[in-house]
Amino acid sequence: MIKKYQNYLIAKYLKSFLIISLVFFSIIVIVSVFEEINFFENKNAGLFYPLLLTFLNAPSILIEVFPFIFILSVQFLYIHLSDNYEIEFLRQNGINNSKILIILSSVSFAVGLVILLMFYSVSSSLKSEYLDIKNKFTDSNDYLAIVNDSGLWIKEERENTVFFVHAKKFENEFLEKLTISSIKNKNFSKTDIILAEKADISNKKWKLSGVKIIDGNNIINEKEKYIYESSFNSEIISGLFSNLNSLNVYQLFKLKENYSKIDYSTTEVVLHLNKLFSMPIFYILMTILSFILIIKLKLFQSKFFTIIAGISCSVLVYYLNYFSYIFGSNETLPILFSVWLPHLLLSLFCLIGILGLNEN
Numbered sequence: 001m002i003k004k005y006q007n008y009l010i011a012k013y014l015k016s017f018l019i020i021s022l023v024f025f026s027i028i029v030i031v032s033v034f035e036e037i038n039f040f041e042n043k044n045a046g047l048f049y050p051l052l053l054t055f056l057n058a059p060s061i062l063i064e065v066f067p068f069i070f071i072l073s074v075q076f077l078y079i080h081l082s083d084n085y086e087i088e089f090l091r092q093n094g095i096n097n098s099k100i101l102i103i104l105s106s107v108s109f110a111v112g113l114v115i116l117l118m119f120y121s122v123s124s125s126l127k128s129e130y131l132d133i134k135n136k137f138t139d140s141n142d143y144l145a146i147v148n149d150s151g152l153w154i155k156e157e158r159e160n161t162v163f164f165v166h167a168k169k170f171e172n173e174f175l176e177k178l179t180i181s182s183i184k185n186k187n188f189s190k191t192d193i194i195l196a197e198k199a200d201i202s203n204k205k206w207k208l209s210g211v212k213i214i215d216g217n218n219i220i221n222e223k224e225k226y227i228y229e230s231s232f233n234s235e236i237i238s239g240l241f242s243n244l245n246s247l248n249v250y251q252l253f254k255l256k257e258n259y260s261k262i263d264y265s266t267t268e269v270v271l272h273l274n275k276l277f278s279m280p281i282f283y284i285l286m287t288i289l290s291f292i293l294i295i296k297l298k299l300f301q302s303k304f305f306t307i308i309a310g311i312s313c314s315v316l317v318y319y320l321n322y323f324s325y326i327f328g329s330n331e332t333l334p335i336l337f338s339v340w341l342p343h344l345l346l347s348l349f350c351l352i353g354i355l356g357l358n359e360n
Contacts, residue, residue: 005095009103012080017073017111024065028058043137056130059123060245066115066279067286070108071314072307074290077104079303101291101354108287112280120276121248128246147258151177156231160184165230171263173202173234180228194228201234244272252276267335271328274339285346289313292353317346 036050081087090100146153152175154165161182168177180194197210211226247255256269290310297306320342328338 005090005093006103009077009100010107013073013077013104013107014111016077016080017069020069020072020076021062021066024069025058025062028061028065029054032057032061039134040137045137049133049137053130053134056126056133059119060127060130063115063120063123063245067282067318068311068314070283070286071290071310074104074287075294075307075310078291078294079306097291097295098354101288104291105284105287108283109280112283115283116276116279124246124248124251127243131243131246147255147262147264151262152237152264154230154232154237158231163230167199167262169263170237173200175199175201175206178208194226196226199228201230201232201237204230204233206230244269249273249276267329267331270335271325271339274336275325278339278343281343285343285350286314286317288350288354289317289346292350296353317342320345 033050033054036053037047040050078087081090147170150166152165152167152170154163154167156163156165161184163180163182165175166179167175169175176198178194178196178199180196182192193214194208195212195214196208199209200207206228208226208228209224211223213221213223213226215221244252244255252269252273256266256273259266259269293310293313294306297309324333324338324342327333328335333341
């Protein structure tokens with residue numbers, strides 16, 4: 001009896017989870033495809049690329065709505081069991097609410113690990129491919145900025161000339177130890193090489209200091225100040241590194257290491273990593289919250305009201321996480337505290353709700 005009811009609940013819960021995930025995935029695809037069609041409206045790309053990009057980006061969006069999926073999965077499972085009088089049958093055989101909750105929470109934790117270790121890796125790879133393809137159709141496809149072991153690299157093209165910028169450090173609105181070289185598109189001939197100790201890149205007219213200009217004849221001309229006109233400023237460069245969903249866990253750790261080497265803030269990366277690592281715990285808490293809500297609110301005898309209450313609570317939790325994350329990103333709150341504080345508050349709420357659970 002014990003093994004049968006455990007297997008039955010696990011199977012029903014996973015079925016509920018998969019069906020609701022499929023529904024959300026379908027909604028994401030329908031909404032996203034119109035957005036992609038609008039993007040390609042004047043690019044004569046046909047229908048292939050909008051559909052391709054939609055499916056490449058959908059898994060990454062689905063990860064963001066998994067908390068809602070866990071909430072609804074528990075609620076629909078309980079409603080199904082209740083409508084078929086299976087809850088009463090389980091209670092008559094000594095299986096109370098606590099035992100059911102332990103099973104559902106265990107399954108949620110296991111699913112959370114699968115999402116973290118497998119699904120996220122796949123979605124990040126698809127997201128990376130999505131960004132690469134979409135970048136080819138944007139007006140900024142001649143620009144590129146990356147961070148690796150040697151520092152910050154920027155490539156930009158202006159007036160038939162490709163400029164390569166390398167900086168050892170990027171801190172706030174300043175680059176340090178710059179090398180700017182360029183190549184003419186038509187004849188691939190090198191032009192002047194600019195070396196600078198520091199550059200203020202708060203706007204697109206970079207203010208270089210401690211400058212040495214090496215011309216084609218290797219003659220060095222030193223200048224105290226120099227203005228370099230770029231397509232980038234500090235805000236634009238920072239924004240290029242903001243889409244961390246296209247990186248898997250290993251790549252995020254590598255990016256954190258490279259950011260440290262150029263003295264660039266690692267706050268966003270650390271926040272994102274902690275958000276990922278907290279997912280299995282978060283899914284357990286959402287499962288417990290959903291179960292408590294449907295047990296406590298079943299007195300209203302309204303399935304619609306119960307589901308709406310669950311969704312409303314998940315929205316409140318989402319915004320609690322969101323604002324805490326914002327406070328962490330601007331370092332108003334300590335990084336770890338900003339990620340785990342909402343989980344701690346939710347845990348306390350769940351502990352209070354669990355008390356007397358078997359009495360309902």
